Structures are given as structure tokens and as C-alpha cells.
Amino acid sequence: MSRSRPALASAALAVSAVLAAGCTTSGGTSEGAADDAFRFAVTSDAHTFDPAKGNAATDYTFARMRFANLVYRDSDNSVVPGLAEKWEATPESATFTLRDGLTCSDGAPLTASTVAASLRRFADPKTGASQAPLVFGPGAKVDVTADDAARTVTIKLDGPWSDLVPALSLTGAGIVCEPGLKDPKGLDQGTVKGAGSGPYELTDLQRGRSYTFELRDDFEAFAEYKVAEKPEGERAETVKLTIVSNESTAANQLSTGALDYAAFTGPDVARFAGGGYEVHPAPLLRMFLVFNQREGRPGTDEKFRRAVAQAVDPAAFNKVFGGRGEVMKSWSDSTSPFANTDAALITKTDPAAAKKVLDGVKIKLNGTNGVAGGSGNTYVQEALRAAGADVELRNVDNATWATEVLGGKGDWDVTVMAHLNFSGTLTSGALLLTGPPPPEGRNFGAIENEGLVDGLVAAMSTTDENAKKKSWAEAQKAALERVDVVPLSTVPVSFVYGERGDAYLVNGTNDPATFRIKG
Incomplete structure (x- = not known):
């Protein structure tokens, strides 16, 4: 290559x-x-x-x-x-x-x-x-x-x-x-x-x-x-x-x-x-937490990122939407052949441990209200408050969220991201976590993770399915171990005609x- x-x-x-x-x-x-x-x-x-x-x-x-x-x-x-x-x-x-x-x-x-x-x-x-x-x-x-x-x-x-x-x-x-x-x-x-x-x-x-x-x-x-x-x-x-x-x-x-x-x-x-x-349900949305890792933000500290993950219970997040989704272990649900299945890579919920780090910490939380009015965003806010954090929530429409978070023009620390796998692989998720931040790129969290980049490069340089799976596994391990992304759950969308x-x-x-x- x-x-x-x-x-x-x-x-x-x-x-x-x-x-x-x-x-x-x-x-x-x-x-x-x-x-x-x-x-x-x-x-x-x-x-x-x-x-x-x-x-x-x-x-x-x-x-x-x-x-x-x-x-x-x-x-x-x-x-x-x-x-x-x-x-x-x-x-x-x-x-x-x-x-x-x-x-x-x-x-x-x-x-x-x-x-x-x-x-x-x-x-x-x-x-x-x-x-x-x-x-x-x-x-x-x-x-x-x-x-x-x-x-x-x-x-x-x-x-x-x-x-x-x-x-x-x-x-x-x-x-x-x-x-x-x-x-x-x-x-x-x-x-x-x-x-x-x-x-x-x-x-x-x-x-x-x-x-x-x-x-x-x-x-x-x-x-x-x-x-x-x-x-x-x-x-x-x-x-x-x-x-x-x-x-x-x-x-x-x-x-x-x-x-x-x-x-x-x-x-x-x-x-x-x-x-x-006619009602057609589909597990369309994959929900995650992503951190702003720009200089001066709390997300630059892995201890902070891990504490946020410990404060939030993905199963409880799923229940906010009626429990109809799937609790995830990677940046895709189990329908992807490349999804992570190693539960050991996922940070376990531990509110007591989270409180030791988050007590008194100010967090600016941002999320779109296009998913059930933003009820998942509110859950995350309350979970972080229960861990002692001082949380300010911006629950905004999609266009505003895209401008403020994806466009790099907002003042935020943690975002609840609703992700769609348009490409049919894990590539779109990986590319959101790599490269330069806006406006030069679309790495909206300004994440720097060499292992993730290496895994992405290797996965997309081969057509051998076994080799691709191995490379994607390494990429996801790198992202999950550093808590660059926190998988939550899918949110089923029901299309009604x-x-x-x-x-x-x-x-x-x-x-x-x-x-x-x-x-």
C-alpha cells in the first residue's frame, strides 16, 4: 500500500x-x-x-x-x-x-x-x-x-x-x-x-x-x-x-x-x-458515548473517560427506549460479522468507582433530540449526576448537533452519538475516531489512537475475510481499552406506513x- x-x-x-x-x-x-x-x-x-x-x-x-x-x-x-x-x-x-x-x-x-x-x-x-x-x-x-x-x-x-x-x-x-x-x-x-x-x-x-x-x-x-x-x-x-x-x-x-x-x-x-x-421495526441506530479529547477538556484524561463509562449502565440506557434494543460490545451491533464479542474489553458499570473521579467535575453533555426526544441523553445526564458530576445538557435538534459536535463548533465534553452503519462495515465508525479534527477532518473528538489507525489500515487493505476480522478486532480493542468510545445499545426504529x-x-x-x- x-x-x-x-x-x-x-x-x-x-x-x-x-x-x-x-x-x-x-x-x-x-x-x-x-x-x-x-x-x-x-x-x-x-x-x-x-x-x-x-x-x-x-x-x-x-x-x-x-x-x-x-x-x-x-x-x-x-x-x-x-x-x-x-x-x-x-x-x-x-x-x-x-x-x-x-x-x-x-x-x-x-x-x-x-x-x-x-x-x-x-x-x-x-x-x-x-x-x-x-x-x-x-x-x-x-x-x-x-x-x-x-x-x-x-x-x-x-x-x-x-x-x-x-x-x-x-x-x-x-x-x-x-x-x-x-x-x-x-x-x-x-x-x-x-x-x-x-x-x-x-x-x-x-x-x-x-x-x-x-x-x-x-x-x-x-x-x-x-x-x-x-x-x-x-x-x-x-x-x-x-x-x-x-x-x-x-x-x-x-x-x-x-x-x-x-x-x-x-x-x-x-x-x-x-x-x-404497516409497521417495520429495524435496529437502525447504534448509540455511543464519545469524548472531546481536545487540549483543556476533561476527556483527555483516560481516568475521566473510564469513570464516565463506569457511571453509565448500557442496559439501563436500553430500558429508556423500552428495552427493545441490543446492549452492544463494539461500535456495531451483533448483525455485523466484525462486531466485538469480548465482554472483557467493555468497562463495567461501577457507580462507586465513578464517583471517586467525577464528584464535583463539571461536564458539558451534548446530544440530539431526534431519538425519542433525547430521553437517552437525559438518562446519561442523571447517571453522571448520580456519580457527583455537575452536568449541563444541550439536548438539540440534529442540525444543531451536527454543527456543534461533528462540525467542531460546539462547547462540549461528552456527546451521546447516534450512529448509522451506511457502509455496511465498521469503517464509518472507525473513521469518526481517526484523522484530524474539523475543519480539516471529521475526527470530531480529536482522538489519537495509533492502534485503532493501524487496525483500520490493515482491515481495509485486504479482501481476505479472516484477515479483515482479525484487524477489526485489533482496532476495536485499541479503542475500547482506551475508552475512546463507550458502546451503549441499539435503538430500534419503527417505520410506519x-x-x-x-x-x-x-x-x-x-x-x-x-x-x-x-x-
Whole structure:
């Protein structure tokens, strides 16, 4: 591998760990569904309309609807066609053959050259794409070329990265058409016509309130999912999204037909058992504690980090959400073949020991209220207070949390992080804990752990599954022994569709580009 490990550590970025569209959905609209639009809501507005720069729930939703990917991942983690009809790959390169007749949202041809230009921009460190390291590897030198006559796009890396093809399904790798590439400011603001390559075009934009999307008549490159349960009904011609922040409101709107879809992390889901609703639970959220290890913060001291872990009981945290989740031993749940199973690596709950360190210590705790109103955050606050700490809690919406914590602009010591494994491996979690802090990277806790970096490099440099498991085990051991991260539990998310609504459920979440309206 031609990239050095120090270069990897210093150049790593990471995908944002905020919630996906489904698990932040709440609220509704009072207009009803009389115009046959598919209606749903999210808790916070978009940070950006640029798919490469998305780092929050609504960003991901908009990107999936407006920008198509070369490939997608099915529920069994197999890779299925998107804009590309076929591909050949090694850990260091991949060549994709595009479908014939692709077009952008303004009707212009989508050529291999445009696809290559979009991917080059995505890979360019100057773009600041948080998901790029998941696709190409942190610090990778990426060469992207095109052959318009053959409809092929070739990606070459300077070292092996075994997730190259599957990670191109991430929303950040959505293809931006030429108008968007020429006007990055307009792309960021959502005002560029013809920027999209995906199935929906944004036709009405009211920042902070609502958005309307219209299905393109000329789009044919839909993800070829092979999941057993295919959605019923016809593709939604119009999708209307509103921004409201309360799950109880979402439940009210869904029950009256003002929404066709909502998702719940709290008790309101119990209202939809039967009665014509489809409820699909999924262990989507993985919850952790992460520490701010910048100079001057208490998190620089391993004794402090261990004491916080001793004060918090992951099983009690799970009970806050009804005990429906799984208490974790790593930064993934047991569905991952790479998850840690060694309970000895997990710091045991010991409130008495925690109190010896935390008594009188001031702690600034930060967490998103997008998961059951932030009830887990409140539990952590009370557990730390019981250990004698003076705890100030900021229980904020996803967008604010992403800015303050992931963006490195907040004043915090400990955060309750809700993480999604978009890449299908442990890579996204590892990259959130390595590399430079914002704004150069996305190591939001400013963690320095050489063993974790070494394990990450080794794991992603091989396609041998046994070797990969061994390397991931070493990486997680390094992180857990230093208490850089404290695993808590999964929080099941329940996706609920009303009588009219349906969609593909893939890898534990819905694909908003596949919303259906049943007759």
C-alpha cells in the first residue's frame, strides 16, 4: 500500500453519524393528502443540497431523491445496478459501464465524462466530502477517467480499499450533473436547475418549512433491488416533505391521513398496531458515548473517560427506549460479522468507582433530540449526576448537533452519538475516531489512537475475510481499552406506513426514492 499510516491518520475524514431520514421523521402537515402527493416530515432542515457535503438526516434524504448512484446496496449487502449496468473491480480499481440513454434532470445526456467529473469532485479533499474516505480510503489519491464512446468510468486508487464498489452506494457519491458542477454555490443552496441525476426534481423550496419533489418522466435508472418484499402501488409522482420536530405530532398526522409515512423511536409507535398500518421495526441506530479529547477538556484524561463509562449502565440506557434494543460490545451491533464479542474489553458499570473521579467535575453533555426526544441523553445526564458530576445538557435538534459536535463548533465534553452503519462495515465508525479534527477532518473528538489507525489500515487493505476480522478486532480493542468510545445499545426504529404508503426497506431503512402510493 503506497499510502503511509501517518498520512492515513492525518488525512482521514468521516461520514456524519447523524440519523437517516427514516429515523428522524416526525411532525406532519395539516393539509391532508387530497392532492395525491406522498407526504412525510423530518425534524430539521437540510444543511446543504450538495450531495457530497451532506452530513445530516435531511441532507441524505434529498441526496437520495435527487442524485443517482452508480450502484446501490441491497438488504443482503449485495451490490446492485444503478446508473451503472455492470462493473469489474479489484481492491485498487473499478470500471463501470453506464446504462445507455442516461439523462440529467434538465433532459441533457448524462455522459461518462460528467460522471467522472462528479466523482473527481467528490474525491477532491478541497470539496470536504465527509463520505469520500469511506469510498476511496482516507488520504487516497484517486484517478477517475471516462470513455464516452464505451460508456465507461474507471476509478484507480494508489492503494487497496476493499469497500470501493459497495461504498459508492453512499449518498455522498451521488452523481452531480454539469450545471451543478459549474455552480457549486447554487448546488449548495438547491437553486441550480438540471443539477440532478436522480429520479426526483426539487420543484418548490421553502427553507425551514417544506419541499416538493416531482418524479422525472425520463428517469429509468432505478436501483435494481432484489429484496423479497417489494412495495405495493405506483411510484409517487409528487412527494411533499415538511419540517416538524415532535413524534407525537407525527403520530397524530399519520393517524388522520395527513402523512403517508412516519418513523418512531419512542412509544408512539404502539398506536399503529393493526388498523391498516404497516409497521417495520429495524435496529437502525447504534448509540455511543464519545469524548472531546481536545487540549483543556476533561476527556483527555483516560481516568475521566473510564469513570464516565463506569457511571453509565448500557442496559439501563436500553430500558429508556423500552428495552427493545441490543446492549452492544463494539461500535456495531451483533448483525455485523466484525462486531466485538469480548465482554472483557467493555468497562463495567461501577457507580462507586465513578464517583471517586467525577464528584464535583463539571461536564458539558451534548446530544440530539431526534431519538425519542433525547430521553437517552437525559438518562446519561442523571447517571453522571448520580456519580457527583455537575452536568449541563444541550439536548438539540440534529442540525444543531451536527454543527456543534461533528462540525467542531460546539462547547462540549461528552456527546451521546447516534450512529448509522451506511457502509455496511465498521469503517464509518472507525473513521469518526481517526484523522484530524474539523475543519480539516471529521475526527470530531480529536482522538489519537495509533492502534485503532493501524487496525483500520490493515482491515481495509485486504479482501481476505479472516484477515479483515482479525484487524477489526485489533482496532476495536485499541479503542475500547482506551475508552475512546463507550458502546451503549441499539435503538430500534419503527417505520410506519399509512393505508396509502409503501417503499423499499433496504439495510434497515427506507429508500425515499422508492415511495409508493397504493390505490
